Amino acid sequence: MRRDRPGGRFHERHGDKRDDDRAARPRPAAGTRRRSGAKSPSPVDVAAQQSEGRAWFLSHYDVSRETMQRLDIYVRLLTEWQARFNLVAPSTIGDVWRRHVADAMSLEARLPKFSQVVDLGSGGGLPALVIAACRPDAAVDMVESSHKKAAFLAAAQREMGVTGRVHPIRIETAGARIARADIVTARALAPLADLLAMVAPHISRETRCFFAKGRSHEQEIDAATAHWRFTMLIHRSALEDDSVILELADLAARAD
């Protein structure tokens, strides 16, 4: 299905999963207790839920044994480090296979062959470390301004045996790293217009951007087209039809 709008060419494709403000839209995990705010689930509940989620993941995704080993290492480390500081919303750690790994896989599945990806605002490694787990021959760089999170990302890269660098800096100062990439990714980072303003000075017209977006994507696209021209594919989610992967190229500021 194709839609035309003032800002650029729009297409829609179907067949994917969830998103973005899902990172900030936790569902209560089994065993989660709430008082005035969200409380983290117990380690026992987390382990049981993760085990069930891993079985679900294996029954839905056809990944190699090596990729699964890297994903297992990632989930183990994410869970260990999550106990020390928040890498993902606390109530989502039990459901990590669906909420985070499968979700990041839906973006990874859209990526063409590449040699260098840069992921912006990587946080707990999403989608970057899932992409890296699936594409061990390519380099996946991560830009993350929190030094604690950057330390986690570097440790996870090492243990997973994947290629890429962690840049513990702000995106605003990461121009040279962004310029080297064939592909730029981001999830749950900023509204689309802000993302485009961050990357536009550093990318070529050929650079392809893949942004995971939630239910506000229509409004974000409208706001972005006031300032930017681009071509875009909208990859729709099969499981949650209000979230999408936006694939953009030919980005240029509007002159009018």
Ligand SMILES: C[S@@+](CC[C@H](N)C(=O)[O-])C[C@H]1O[C@@H](n2cnc3c(N)ncnc32)[C@H](O)[C@@H]1O
């Ligand atoms: C909401 S989290 C999302 C993390 C991850 N992409 C995900 O989907 O779970 C946004 C992350 O971006 C980082 N961040 C926000 N603004 C940034 C900036 N200007 N430069 C670098 N990192 C930034 C924050 O530290 C945080 O870890």
